[in-house]
Amino acid sequence: MSYAIGIDIGGTCTDCAVVSDRTGQVSLAKTLSTPPDFSAGIVDVLGLIAEDLEISLQALLSDTALFLHSTSVAENAIVDGTLASAGLITTSGFEETLWATRGGYGRWSGLTELEKRDPLQTQKPPVLIPRELIRGLPRSGTKGDQRLEASDEDIDRTIKELLQQGAESIAVCLLWSFLSPEGELRIRQAIERHSPDTFATLSHEIAPTLGEYERTSTVALNARLGPVVARYLDNLLGRLRANGFRGSLLVMQAHGGLLPLSEAARRPVGMIESGPVSGVLGSRDVGRQLGINNLIAADMGGTTFKLGVVREGRIEYERESMVMRYHYSFPKLDVESLGLAGGSIIAVDRDTGVPSIGPRSAGSSPGPACYGLGGTHATVTDVDAILGYMNPEFFLGGKKSLKTSAARDAFQEHVANPLGMPLDEAAPRIYGLVNSIIADMMHKATVQRGLDPRCYTLVSIGGTAGMHVTSYASMVGIEKVIVPHSASVQSALGLISSNVVYEVQTTRPVRLPISSAELDGLFSPLVDRVGGLLENAGFEADRTSTSGMIDMRYSRQTHSVTVPIGRLSGFDESFVENTVHRFERLYQERFGQGSGYRDAGIEMVAFRVRGAGLIDRPQRRVRPLGDTDPGPALMERRRAWVPDRRIFEEVPGYTFDSLQPGNVIAGPAIVWSPSTTVVLRAADAARMDENTNLVIDMR
């Protein structure tokens, strides 16, 4: 077996990275996605790779050991409303938890600040499970000593009723189940007795955290996604098998690891946003090869801007995750969405002459005016075209024509005229405004979270990113930017750099002090469970790596931080001391000086174990560094705006693919790749490294 294939399917594109362990060669390809049957796009993109490798598709697939996959199929199903019908069993008295959405929370969460200010125009999203498919069973006891007060007959009857009413799957969330799981387990046994093929989700397994609303919402989403995602994965595997694939299919989770198909199918909420997470992992991998472990991964495309932070090699977990305004709780790495991208529409208030960027977007259809697809509004991408950055030959892979004149017309009418400025003055100033706003948002996502941008490298991907990155990064104080050669398929690259990961946790608030025996009692079952899971997935002990984390907080404060720990057994007093020390440092970093209240005491809230099954992967080939002269890659000279000189100037334009490792480009300059355009200011210098990444130093 010699290939590992990584494929990421997004709403628009299907990206692919294939690495061969014979040669270490990495092949990249990209095609349009093919909804509703996405597997057609997979066959298309693999066909391109096979062609590149000069073998047949059958030969490629039959020689592939690992097929690693991230997909937006879960998000798509939620957006399109093509979800399974699910029933919910919960604690009686709390059947309306899902519907109540914690009061107004469901009405305003997920909205922009501007939208929140107009409550008369806000609405809750449709409820995930209707009241008639929800049943309550009584509880007794308190907190960790919770009992389900229902007979087996009651439970059986409840399940039977839900199935008769058309539930294809069953979600279960009882109060306090993350401390007292017995009730939920009894319900599952009953479901298995009754209808073993019915998809069932227990809240303490999938979201063992405090907070019944978020837990219920998670099981509801999971149960409604379950049958849909299972069908998708079965179909995909069938299609691959039919083409000769005999290896394993692993599916990416938003926690940053892969799971075998059967496991992934049980927890489809874990797949939500796994594509963007893969992208951040891809950027982390680019950093890892360069020995960089503090980086900001920014992906600015036509319709979205995603941002992830890797701090000391780790990516933080997200709080209050949401998909399409539905809350869920699942260990998901934090990828933030900023409300500004290439398609953001620029408008000017006729009364005051004040411009605004977004929030309206021209999307990808009709898209910016320069696409020539009927878009009449001026967008950020149109400004980039006017400033001379975009090269018609590279525009959208050279397959569509760039209509700079349409961009100029739209900008003249909707922006320059209302501003009362000549177009050539207005466009650079709007460009500056866009970069300033991005810098503000980036500040909130980084500095506000206690990290110093000067210590971070920014990895920039996405079609629009390269034209803005040097400007906004320098505003935030970042000194180094990398535009990787894999920029167009970063998520696919992230896949082939990932491992199989199982994450298990126990939520059990314990106020310190805690004894070594207690710690042992909490961690050893988790370690055993992860060990068993890895073994089942076929990993020998020497191909696994297990790490632990503890979520800690100051008593009576709301926020917790996840503290990585160095050991999973043999705990002693100094271990607790060190962990507390690390907790206090992380807390201060995250929430600011003096934010902790030690006198109230410290609590360990959740205990987590992450077990990785390390996948054998070939060493990637690097290329030797050569001459510094980029001359051979020079394509043309053209008039473009130089941001830090504030003039239009004749600047050299290079083609990314012709640059050789070792080449150095002094700004001002432009570099075109099939996936993006990189603008270098006069102060910038870029170098192509041995992995063919473009590394920009900003002074």
Place this chain on the structure above:
Amino acid sequence: MRSVTVDGITFEMIRHKLHMVTAEALEALKNVSGTPSTSESLDVMVALYDRNGNLMLGGVGFSHHITSAAQAVKHLINQYCDDPGIEEDDAYLVNDPYTAALHAPDLYMISPIVAAGDLFGFVANFVHVTDIGAVDPGGFCPTARSSYEEGFQTPGLRLVKGGVLVRDVLDTLLNMVREPGMVQLDLRSQLAANHVAKNRIKELVREFGAEIVSQVADDLMNQSEERLKARLKEMPDGTWRTRQHVDAAGHLATVELTMTKREDSLTYDFTGSSPQLPIGINCTYWAAWGAMFAPLFPQLCWDLTWNDGITRPVRMIAPEGTIVNCTRPAPTSVATVGIVQVINNLSTVSLSKMLGASDRYHDRATAVWYGSHASVRVFGTTIESGYFLSSLTDTFAGAGGASAARDGIDLGGELPNVVSRWGNVERHESMAPMRYLYRRAVPDSGGPGRFRGGVSHEYAFTIDATNTEDDAFNVMLFGKGVRVPMSIGIFGGYPGCTVRYSTVREARTQQVASAPIEATEGEKTSWGTFILGASDAQIIRQGGGGGYGDPIDRDPEAVMADVLSGAVSVGAARDTYGVQLDAETRRVDRAGTADRRRQIRAERCGVNVAAIPKRTSTAVGGSRIGEYLRVAPSGETLCAWCGSSIAPKGERWKDRAQARRSKLGDDSAGSASENEGLELREFFCSTCGTLLDCEIALESDPVLNDDIVRWPKR
């Protein structure tokens, strides 16, 4: 209109940065504070002020504070500039309601922002601190009869001098509160938030210069002022009268509001409101001032920057010594869930009546959202960890008011704080030794109307005897709106349900959990502190949102859907909405419904069913008064439903409408005697019986008449 003097692009760059300053500071506040009302329910505020104390920019949160804190800043400038001085990196506390605050526990932390050597402005925030050393724990004081029992109150105290916490001041403050550790954390969160804002503003000034940034701030204020004025000019000129009776602790008090709009100015006149009371629901002048604006921001200024410019066209008349402008020593600790909220409600209704009379904006007319908070504090001693004091966040669930285009949002929040929410049951059970029995929607709680008010919820809890010392803890209540429904409906819409409390002694849990509150035989205590024992249960029903328009004008299919979802009972569907349902097919009986509705109209008019006309098929022209009334060019008032004349030129329509007066429904209170003198007034079109307006009044109250003197030219 060209209020922006800085070039537009620079303006937008700086405006965006200013917005981010408040957003980042709010984040810091939430991150550090341990108080659930801050982090779980978002009972918070951060705002920027210019060097004269004028509101520059308010972030989201409880918005009555952003205008009141402006007064706090102005007070500091006037009183302490020279002695002891306001210097760089100082921070002051203000929480005296007679100076500027709303009530003592909502502590303003105010920091001057000195940039490039000069005073640039101020940043202020508030949190409801865990305790303020008053007679009752937690800051709300049902026991207090004067402000001297309501704890620590300062008109200005320098807590931080030149960046250093003043130790003796801090110690003094912490020495008088019940939970010094938590209060210290509250203070720290406030300092952290101001610190973030100060640094960001300094960077901003460094980049653009103080003059330009100040200019943008001024421009923003002028822009909001001009836009609000322009919007006001698009509305009719007139006077709208509203009134709300409020019952609390056995008192019945009244707030009267006459809102007059002329050209581009708006006057709120509270003349006629009750004298101040010896219980803490009173509000001071600046609390009333903030309360008036809290709904005005989202209702009238949803797309404007919330700053001083919005306050400029608005004037307030609030007679001294009344519940809307009390004088020392009247207690005020319950103001925020007392008269402040009543003013919120009346401001909403007045603005909605004006909006409803506007051709352009009538879609924005809304009934009152969640007119009465019903806060609950529990405190006592746990076996696990000693003293506890916890506020239940159920009251932050809210319920939307119905509006011209849609139903109120069930459990949908409130207008004065556009981002509130409740905390999970598991969170509450982990903070206090208690057990929730249920949280569930209340059928028929949403005010009936053409569009229905959002439903509210009811919940019950017991103590967790396994973790409570002495098998009991204290429950503190300071409720209102038990007798009088507080979420007023509009244009014929009925109010949402009242608040209801029931303390069931020796409760059988199973029975409490399965029966609605009305079915329980409990004590109806709504004010004060009492003990909840091991076998007792406490039940609280929150008030629903107000309705919009006549309920018999509601789409019968929507009523059917409400019955199926449980929002409306079959009885109310038939009696209030006039919808006949076929129990077997679960369908609307269309013919039966039409008959039933005609019958209701006939009963309202006191005529034969045959005399009721059909709905007019042609649109009734003229200027709008609300959903169903038009003033024809001739000056006659017409019913938009049937097209017939209600009142001739020169006469007020309510004088000619069919009126019906009835005792408040017994659902609104325990016994009829408690409601002595209170009545529901319904005004119908005398021809077709369409419900045009409802009033809840004392028998002696004059009818509320509005006078629209001029509509803008189309």
